[in-house]
Amino acid sequence: MGFAVFFFLAWLVTAFLIVMQKSLSLVENTFIISLILIISINWSWIIYEGLKFIKITEQPMDYTAFLFFRSVIIPIILVIQLNMVLQSESFAQTILIPIVSIGILVALTALSSYFHMTNYVKWNIGYDVLYFAGLHVIAYLSCWLFRKIAYREGGYL
Amino acid sequence: MILWGTFDKNEIVILLMLVIFYSIFFLLPKKFCRDITALFFLWGLTIGIFFDFTIGGGLIDYYKLNDSNEYGLNDMLYYLSFAPFSYFFIYFYELLQINAKTFIWYVVGWSLLGVGLQWVFTLVDIVNFKNGYKLLYSLPVFMLSQTITGLYYQFIRSKRKVMCSDEKQQT
Numbered sequence: 001m002g003f004a005v006f007f008f009l010a011w012l013v014t015a016f017l018i019v020m021q022k023s024l025s026l027v028e029n030t031f032i033i034s035l036i037l038i039i040s041i042n043w044s045w046i047i048y049e050g051l052k053f054i055k056i057t058e059q060p061m062d063y064t065a066f067l068f069f070r071s072v073i074i075p076i077i078l079v080i081q082l083n084m085v086l087q088s089e090s091f092a093q094t095i096l097i098p099i100v101s102i103g104i105l106v107a108l109t110a111l112s113s114y115f116h117m118t119n120y121v122k123w124n125i126g127y128d129v130l131y132f133a134g135l136h137v138i139a140y141l142s143c144w145l146f147r148k149i150a151y152r153e154g155g156y157l
Numbered sequence: 158m159i160l161w162g163t164f165d166k167n168e169i170v171i172l173l174m175l176v177i178f179y180s181i182f183f184l185l186p187k188k189f190c191r192d193i194t195a196l197f198f199l200w201g202l203t204i205g206i207f208f209d210f211t212i213g214g215g216l217i218d219y220y221k222l223n224d225s226n227e228y229g230l231n232d233m234l235y236y237l238s239f240a241p242f243s244y245f246f247i248y249f250y251e252l253l254q255i256n257a258k259t260f261i262w263y264v265v266g267w268s269l270l271g272v273g274l275q276w277v278f279t280l281v282d283i284v285n286f287k288n289g290y291k292l293l294y295s296l297p298v299f300m301l302s303q304t305i306t307g308l309y310y311q312f313i314r315s316k317r318k319v320m321c322s323d324e325k326q327q328t
């Protein structure tokens with residue numbers, strides 16, 4: 001069940017990213033997705049496999065669903081919200097979009113627990129909220145830094 | 158997380174590789190715009206980490222990297238060596254003026270180079286295969302990742318200017 005749900009969600013967010021009106025360029029979108037993917041993989045490896053704060057399922061299909069969440073859904077949601085924030089028209093929208101995005105990610109984390117894809121050992125949902133909030137900050141900062149370095153006048157690296 | 162198990166040949170080879178690959182990068186004449194260079198550096202790192210953490214660890218644990226299954230600084234340094242490779246891939250793509258016909262042989266060549274390098278990594282204990290994984294199973298991984306890299310680069314190049322060196326010379 002977990003596999004079907006998370007595959008559908010991975011497909012849904014990817015399709016949404018493709019069709020949505022984007023404020024970031026193709027190169028910027030790819031850069032942010034790559035960066036968040038690296039962080040997401042490393043984070044899950046250190047917290048789940050290394051420190052064993054969270055136990056991952058040993059069922060192959062549920063494990064594949066976990067991979068979809070870690071490697072597809074998280075980076076794509078982060079880049080979708082970044083595109084939306086950059087085209088938001090009010091301060092309220094700028095605040096609301098990341099809050100909704102963090103809420104969705106936390107809800108999906110709860111869903112992965114519900115499907116027994118993951119199981120908290122020495123962890124709680126508050127840490128996940130902080131982690132996802134940190135990911136949002138990294139997404140904004142990396143976008144700002146990438147634009148600053150990449151488009152500096154007259155420049156090529 | 159550890160630094161490394163024991164500092165021996167695998168760590169020395171990784172450090173040597175990093176020095177060589179990054180020196181080549183700095184010595185090569187610069188061609189690309191900053192964002193393209195940054196993107197393809199990160200692209201190589203991402204592909205390396207993505208494949209290694211998907212099939213090389215967790216439930217599908219086909220190989221052990223360096224001294225232990227524990228994630229170490231030496232593993233991270235190993236992944237950093239992937240970064241210049243995707244840059245070199247697009248650099249020589251331009252230098253050799255690869256087109257639709259030569260693309261096939263370009264990918265085959267790079268894939269064989271990838272398998273060859275991985276064979277060397279097994280000799281110096283950077284990569285240790287397990288659970289029935291064979292060296293040649295990496296060929297499809299390299300062919301897939303390099304085909305995607307080539308097609309993606311071609312796609313970006315069709316949309317915008319990727320080389321800013323001409324612009325710089327004019328100013």
